Structures are given as C-alpha cells and as structure tokens.
Amino acid sequence: xxxxxxxxxxxxxxxxxxxxxxxxxxxxxxxxxxxxxxxxxxxxxxxxxxxxxxxxxxxxxxxxxxxxxxxxxxxxxxxxxxxxxxxxxxxxxxxxxxxxxxxxxxxxxxxxxxxxxxxxxxxxxxxxxxxxxxxxxxxxxxxxxxxxxxxxxxxxxxxxxxxxxxxxxxxxxxxxxxxxxxxxxxxxxxxxxxxxxxxxxxxxxxxxxxxxxxxxxxxxxxxxxxxxxxxxxxxxxxxxxxxxxxxxxxxxxxxxxxxxxxxxxxxxxxxxxxxxxxxxxxxxxxxxxxxxxxxx
Numbered sequence: 001x002x003x004x005x006x007x008x009x010x011x012x013x014x015x016x017x018x019x020x021x022x023x024x025x026x027x028x029x030x031x032x033x034x035x036x037x038x039x040x041x042x043x044x045x046x047x048x049x050x051x052x053x054x055x056x057x058x059x060x061x062x063x064x065x066x067x068x069x070x071x072x073x074x075x076x077x078x079x080x081x082x083x084x085x086x087x088x089x090x091x092x093x094x095x096x097x098x099x100x101x102x103x104x105x106x107x108x109x110x111x112x113x114x115x116x117x118x119x120x121x122x123x124x125x126x127x128x129x130x131x132x133x134x135x136x137x138x139x140x141x142x143x144x145x146x147x148x149x150x151x152x153x154x155x156x157x158x159x160x161x162x163x164x165x166x167x168x169x170x171x172x173x174x175x176x177x178x179x180x181x182x183x184x185x186x187x188x189x190x191x192x193x194x195x196x197x198x199x200x201x202x203x204x205x206x207x208x209x210x211x212x213x214x215x216x217x218x219x220x221x222x223x224x225x226x227x228x229x230x231x232x233x234x235x236x237x238x239x240x241x242x243x244x245x246x247x248x249x250x251x252x253x254x255x256x257x258x259x260x261x262x263x264x265x266x267x268x269x270x271x272x273x274x275x276x277x278x279x280x281x282x283x284x285x286x287x288x289x290x291x292x293x294x295x296x
Contacts, residue, residue, distance in 0.1 A: 001029055002050035002295075003224040008208035009037050009045040018045055021211055025220050032056055035064060035171060035200055040082050043067075043197035044205050051295050052227045055277060058264065059230045062201025063146060065168045069194035070179035072161040076191035079114050079176035085191060091160055093186045101185050102148045102165075105178060110140035114177050144170035145178070162193070202230050227295070228266055228274045235260040237280065237289070238268045245269045248276050249294045258287040267291075 009018055015036045022031060032053040034046040043066075048056050073091040076083035146168040154162050167175060176192035183190020198205045214220050237258045239245050244254045248267065260280050267276040267289060277293040 001026060001221055001224065003052050003226050004034075004203075004229055005047045005049060005214070005224050006203045006208045007045045007047050007214070008205060008210045009042055010210060011042050012039055014039050015045060018211065019047065022047060022214070025215055034059055034203075035197075037197060038080070038176075038195070040080055040192075041195040041197065043195075044200050044203050044208050045197070046200055046203045046230070049224060054293050054295075055227060055231060058234065058277065059201060060171055062230070063168055063170060063199075064173070064197060064201075065166065065199035066175050067151070067196045067198055068165045068167055068175050068179065068192060070163050070165065070182065070190045071156065071193040072163065072183055072186065072190045073188050074160065074191055075180070075183070075189040079174075079180040080192040081194075083191070086189075087160075088189050090188050093161065093188050097186070098150070098163075101182060102150060104185070105182060106145045106148055108142055108144050111143050111174065111177055111181070112140045113138050114174055114180075141172060143173045145173065146170075156193075163190075202232065226274070231266055231274075234277075235263070235265040235280070236268065237265050237278075237287070238270075238272070239289075240270050242270065245275065248278065248289060248291050249296070251291055251294070253291075254289050255283070255286040256289060257285075260287060264292070265289075 005022070007018055007022075009015070015033045019031045019033060023029070026049060029050055030053050032048045034048065034056060037043065037045055071081070072093060074085045074087040076085045149166040151164040151166050153164070156162055167178065175195055179190050179192040196205070209223055214223060217223075237256065237260050239248065239256055244256065247254050258280065262280055262282050265278055265280045266274055267278050269275050275295050276291045278289040278291045281288045281290065
C-alpha cells in the first residue's frame with residue numbers, strides 16, 4: 001500500500017497524532033506528513049504512506065494556502081491564542097495604512113522563526129528552550145509570501161478587531177509570526193487566533209477526509225492517491241524496453257530517447273507504473289537517466 005492520503009486535521013491534535021491514529025487503520029506501514037500543522041490549526045495535512053514517504057522531498061516546496069484570523073490589540077508569547085497574552089490598551093489602528101502594511105509583507109521577505117517552534121538550536125528544539133524560559137537569538141530565514149488577501153474584518157466579544165486573511169506562501173512560513181509582525185507594524189500588536197490550511201500544492205481541503213470518515217469506511221485504502229499524484233510538475237519519461245527498466249531498477253545508468261529536458265523526472269514502465277525518480281542529463285540526442293530512487 002503506497003500513496004498519499006489527504007487528511008483534514010482537526011484542532012487540538014498534533015500532526016503526529018494524526019499518523020498515530022492512522023496506524024490503527026493501516027498497521028505496519030511507514031508514514032510521514034507533508035508540512036507540520038500546529039495543534040491549534042486545522043485543515044489539509046497530506047499523509048505519505050509506504051513508498052510515498054520517499055518522494056516527500058519533491059513535494060515539500062509546493063505553495064500552501066491558509067485562511068487565518070488575527071486578533072489585534074494583544075501580544076502572545078507563542079504568537080497565537082494558545083499562549084500567554086498581554087493585551088494592549090490601544091485597540092484601534094490606522095485602516096488607511098492596512099493595505100500598505102499587508103503589501104509590505106508580500107514577496108520574498110526575511111522571517112525570524114518563533115521561539116515556540118521545532119527549529120533546532122545547538123541540538124535542542126526551540127520550543128524546549130522556550131518552555132525552560134530560555135530565549136535565544138534566531139537567524140532570519142527567507143520565505144516567499146505570494147499574496148495576502150484581506151477577506152473581512154469584525155470585532156470579537158472583547159471588542160478587539162479581527163482581520164480575516166487568505167495567505168498563499170512558501171514552505172517554512174510561520175503564519176503566527178506573520179500575524180505578530182503585521183500587528184507590530186500596525187503599532188498595536190496581534191496574534192493568530194484561528195488557522196485553517198486550505199491547500200498544499202494539489203491537495204485541496206474540499207477533497208480531504210477527517211479521521212472519523214477514514215476510520216468509518218470498509219475499504220479506507222480506496223481513499224489513497226497514487227504516489228505520483230503530487231508529482232505532476234516533474235517531467236514524465238516512459239521506458240518501453242523491459243530490459244532497460246530492470247537496469248534502472250538495479251541502479252544503472254541508461255540512455256533513452258526522450259524530449260524531456262534536463263533535471264529530475266518521473267520514470268514509468270511499459271504498463272504506465274511509476275518505478276523510478278531519476279535525473280535526466282542530455283548527451284547529444286540521447287537522454288541519460290541516472291536513477292535516484294527506484295520502486296518495486
């Protein structure tokens with residue numbers, strides 16, 4: 001059993017909790033998740049099953065889309081609603097500047113990872129240090145915020161302004177840090193109060209299954225997508241000679257005829273089954289396939 005399962009993670013669960021529960025449905029199978037979601041977040045969490053765990057590195061760079069709600073007028077030590085929040089006496093902001101401030105966070109920007117994160121520092125996770133009351137200097141990382149859309153505004157039951165945002169971004173982006181930084185620039189502070197991931201590459205929330213639905217059907221394996229489902233951006237090469245297929249499976253370089261350009265590609269056998277991820281290098285009119293991963 002190999003492929004991807006599109007899970008709609010519920011709140012108050014870790015990403016590993018999802019895998020642990022799925023192992024009751026699919027026992028004795030290796031699993032991994034694509035992009036961690038914090039416990040307070042919900043939404044799309046693609047799960048790689050079996051050999052699909054070996055292609056996660058080719059999917060991780062896919063853009064992600066989040067529906068986020070940020071609360072203005074407070075600062076959280078975790079940058080979200082789960083932390084200790086210090087509220088500001090000022091709850092109003094210059095709405096005329098809002099579009100300008102949001103626009104200033106789009107494109108390639110530098111973001112400092114939060115202390116409550118899984119980033120390593122001298123062999124320890126930052127969140128472990130944070131729980132000990134230790135704060136260390138973190139190096140900023142380059143991320144790409146493709147777009148930030150303001151979807152609406154309202155006021156919560158405490159009278160604090162809420163902004164509903166739709167954020168399309170690169171992997172490695174911390175939405176709670178983005179909200180914190182936006183609040184800082186607006187001058188009244190902010191924290192993330194709700195987060196739903198609606199898309200990871202080709203995985204959409206409307207196609208995702210919650211755990212109860214997965215556990216409640218007779219044949220849950222029918223929900224699993226093929227290994228190549230999220231690899232659509234990689235060029236495809238079909239090897240029609242079975243002898244060449246076997247040589248590739250044994251790690252040998254082979255020359256094939258293909259119009260694919262140089263770079264990482266998907267390699268299929270005569271039956272149309274993915275059996276390798278390889279690097280294609282052009283040599284005169286031939287394409288030299290150098291297998292990186294092979295699947296039986």
